[in-house]
Amino acid sequence: MNIAAAKAALSHLELDENPVSVRAKSRDFFWYSPVLKARLDHITADFVVAPRNEAEVIEVLRACYAHDVPVTTRGAGTGNYGQAMPLVGGCILHMKNMAAVVGVHPGRVIVQPGCLLKDLDAACKAHSGQEIRMFSSTWATATIGGFIAGGSGGVGSCTWGALRDLGNIIRLRVVTMEAEPRVLEFTGEELHRVSHAYGTNGIITEIEMPLAPAYDWVELFVTTQTFREAAQFAADLGNEPGILKKLITVFEAPIAQDYFQRVAPYMQPGQHLLALMIAPHAMDGFLTFTARRPDARIIWRTDWPDWQREPGPVFEYGWNHTTLRALKVDAQITYLQVRYAAPDHLARVEAVRAAFPPGEVMQHLEVMQEGGQTMFAGLSLVRFTTEARLDEIVKIHEELGCMIFNPHRYTLEEGGRQTVDDRQLAFKREADPKGLLNPGKMIAWDDPDFDFAGVYAYARMQVAG
Amino acid sequence: MNIAAAKAALSHLELDENPVSVRAKSRDFFWYSPVLKARLDHITADFVVAPRNEAEVIEVLRACYAHDVPVTTRGAGTGNYGQAMPLVGGCILHMKNMAAVVGVHPGRVIVQPGCLLKDLDAACKAHSGQEIRMFSSTWATATIGGFIAGGSGGVGSCTWGALRDLGNIIRLRVVTMEAEPRVLEFTGEELHRVSHAYGTNGIITEIEMPLAPAYDWVELFVTTQTFREAAQFAADLGNEPGILKKLITVFEAPIAQDYFQRVAPYMQPGQHLLALMIAPHAMDGFLTFTARRPDARIIWRTDWPDWQREPGPVFEYGWNHTTLRALKVDAQITYLQVRYAAPDHLARVEAVRAAFPPGEVMQHLEVMQEGGQTMFAGLSLVRFTTEARLDEIVKIHEELGCMIFNPHRYTLEEGGRQTVDDRQLAFKREADPKGLLNPGKMIAWDDPDFDFAGVYAYARMQVAG
Ligand SMILES: Cc1cc2nc3c(=O)[nH]c(=O)nc-3n(C[C@H](O)[C@H](O)[C@H](O)COP(=O)(O)OP(=O)(O)OC[C@H]3O[C@@H](n4cnc5c(N)ncnc54)[C@H](O)[C@@H]3O)c2cc1C
Ligand SMILES: Cc1cc2nc3c(=O)[nH]c(=O)nc-3n(C[C@H](O)[C@H](O)[C@H](O)COP(=O)(O)OP(=O)(O)OC[C@H]3O[C@@H](n4cnc5c(N)ncnc54)[C@H](O)[C@@H]3O)c2cc1C
Secondary structure, three states, X not given: OOHHHHHHHOOOOOEEOOXXXXXXXXXXXXXXXXXXXXXXXXXXXXXXXXXXXHHHHHHHHHHHHHOOOOEEEEOOOOOOOOOOOOOOOOEEEEOOOOOOEEEEEOOEEEEOOOOEHHHHHHHHHHHHOEEEOOEOOOOOOOEHHHHHHHOOOOEOHHHHOOOOOOOOOOEEEEEOOOOOOOEEEEOHHHHHHHOOOOOOOOEEEEEEEEEEEOOOOEEEEEEEOOHHHHHHHHHHHHOOOOOOEEEEEEEOOOHHHHHOOOOHHHXXXXXXXXXXXXXXXXXXXXXXXXXXOOXXXXXXXXXXXXXXXXXXXXXXXXXXXXXXXXXXXXXXXEEEEEEEOOOOHHHHHHHHHHXXXXXXXXXXXXXXXXXXXXXXXXXXXXXOOOHHHHHHHXXXXXXXXXXXXXXXXXXXXXXXXXXXXXXXXXXHHHHOOOOOEOOOOOHHHXXXXXXOOOOOOOXXXXXXX | OOHHHHXXXXXXXXXXXXXXXXXXXXXXXXHHOHHHHHHHOOOOOOEEEOOOOHHXXXXXXXXXXXXXXXXXXXXXXXXXXXXOOOOOOOEEEEOOOOOOEEEEEXXXXXXXXXXXXXXXXXXXXXXXXXXXXXXXXOOOOOEHHHHHHHOOOOEOHHHHOXXXXXXXXXXXXXXXXXXXXXXXXXXXXXXXXXXXXXXXOOEEEEEEEEEEEOXXXXXXXXXXXXXXXHHHHHHHHHOOOOOOEEEEEEEOOOHHHHXXXXXXXXXXXXXXXXXEEEOHHHHHHHXXXXXXXXXXXXXXXXXOOOOOOOOOOHHHHOOOHHHHHHHHHOOOEEEEEEEEOOOOHHHHHHHHHHOOOOOOEEOEEEEEEEOOEEEEEEEEEEEOOOHHHHHHHHHHHHHOOOEEEOOOOOOHHHHOOOOOOHXXXXXXXXXXXXXXXXXXXXXXXXXXXXXXXXXXXXXOOOOOO
């Protein structure tokens, strides 16, 4: 690893070598996890480079390849698993200068990876009343490239499914890390080589995404007396094909009472909360649906605001923002990502609720489309005590038939389905022969025999000091 | 019934008394059914009136009420069950002069009932790139009022569900048939008083419908070697949330070979056919989906036409157009409407296929959204022999757990779930106290004790002769 030589070769580009800001740009939201916080807090890169275009990306990759310098790509650094953290130092490839919306067309947009989700939506809306189908709840701060390389789905997934579903990404343009970097265009089956691969096997330089019509979504909070009714409301609403929606979130009590300061005054103790986004022209259908449930009460709607202090976008209560809000109030809170598969998702959630003492695991559910059915993605809040107990909590979920995507791990495999993605691995062999892209994140590359019994520890990780 | 007095009172309106054209305007596509053909062929009204606005509708209803003249509303007369046929004569209320698109807004349109579906779509597309969520395959000829009062769903239902689903109709404005007709506005639960009520309890004078974005849908024909693969293809495609589609239809062999002249030359004997409409920006995802099925072969796509004689819109092969095409070739063909409920829809179809001798019942399936799952609506082609055998075929379906909506009956109940719709009946008591609106179509009104064992025969029906 010859940092000095790489820097010299790239000195005509936008470089940042200030240790304080380099360290800031080497961190993401890994600290959500007490497990990762203990392991990754010391990590920092050697320098940051922000290419202005694809030609400069190629230059960076060529130079770093020549000098054996690892490259970790950064969008906005809102990932939760240390995804964007340079475990062995080296170069941070910062995408902020590649943020142009290249073209908006009926049903699709072409965009550079560094574009913020909110800027992308603004451009599509201004151009032709369109918006992206789904976005991470970090819409205001995250990039489209980081969402595709690091995210999975979010606001919109109750209608459109996950990013991995066929049709939710149209095309990715990718630069490889070789002596002479190649530029490749991926569609169809090839997309999954690099989507959700944490930038371990190529740098995304252009993205083509499908669009949906942009509506002035009505955002709502709804309370129920029982958790069962909240979960049933969510599942049933997800099953209404004629009611167009963008968000259906369930918060078990006392999440809202304890962590949502602006919402809490409007709730009774013990009440459960739903956060919803409904198309304006679906509001009549939605109100009819709601009136059938005497237990459900609308306490907030953006088209009829009557709170002294407005709560802000309701989606910034859902997805991983729930955890963020809880953490701000109670540093002991962490979370788990749970898959409650259809058609038994309601029963599975109840089984999990029954398995823990009050207050240890609090249900936060997101309705998603999966394989033609609605199901729940759980982002449960967990009151952290020890790593051993956290592992036990994971195990209890698994024993109850619920898959866990463990957010307390920094590798693709442990945060995913605990198995190697052969397409990603095969493409890494082609595109990153020296293994310099975001090292330590793909176990299959570094330690093919790892058995997933314990926590993976990347041997070459920077030593704290 | 004082026809002369009613005509005199309405003489300043657009009246048609020519017996030939009055008879033509008294008929719909009832002749699809050999059963109805035998019973309704002689039916004719006494005169036709075509109001130019709601005030004239009110005049017609007031005058006909005063003179005890029955009123049967007519859109375009493309209904299949004699829905629009005046069983005791009287007045045909023809909506052709009330066809204005009143206003197009983001996600919704306000329109008069006599507007043709194709004209409505053209106006919404021209205004702001929108279109109605779903349409009857009679898009080119049918009215929006007739679709709502007589139809159930169609092209678009694979994504949006049926017209009866919450959110698929926003508002209906309705005129009652009383001494002094009232004008009512219905939303929410009230919509179902008059939607799919055959105009038996009120005249719809204005409609508010949700809209979807209008895309240049790619239309395709796909062949498979086995029926199982065709049905599975349809079900699986219906379950892909990221692939936006408007039509997924399956035709068992030899439907296409025997009845689709322009398609047949491109098919092998024994091959099965799918008709599809896919959003252009979903084509990449769709082609990826299709490439996973080596048995499936695209033989036609509108974005890549290569047939000597183009087949025309693929949706004019699906829904009830399948029956029409078959009938044109073989007058012995009729059909049944079957509900193959999820999640066992594939198995149910196979069970039904096994229950009949080859050629008697040919599977034609339409993918629909229902309660958050995709299922099949069957519009099976049936080779008609006798009424007794047709009834037996219905019974065999029912014994296999498949609900039949019998298209060989002219009443709401027999064509539906064989039970009284209490909301429709209750509203008829209010809105049509003399029972003058489309008489004979609501058994609950005329013969509340009817037990659905035999075929209902309306006692007051015009006598043939
Ligand atoms: C409060 C909060 C809420 C969240 N909600 C959601 C949610 O709803 N849904 C969801 O999916 N995630 C969510 N996340 C996780 C994360 O915010 C999203 O994945 C986000 O879209 C990441 O974007 P980013 O620009 O911050 O990416 P970064 O964190 O900068 O990068 C993410 C990963 O992608 C790689 N990468 C970035 N750009 C490129 C590129 N151009 N080429 C190759 N690799 C690249 C990085 O190396 C890294 O591995 C949330 C996180 C937080 C903190
Ligand atoms: C080839 C073919 C294909 C078809 N495909 C489909 C399909 O895909 N989906 C489907 O649902 N149907 C289908 N149908 C049935 C029918 O075409 C549709 O229901 C169509 O939309 C009816 O529209 P119309 O204007 O012809 O109505 P009409 O036949 O004139 O009327 C239908 C019913 O509505 C009543 N009505 C009409 N206007 C009003 C009003 N303003 N107020 C109150 N009552 C009124 C009439 O009295 C009658 O009872 C098909 C029929 C044919 C022949």
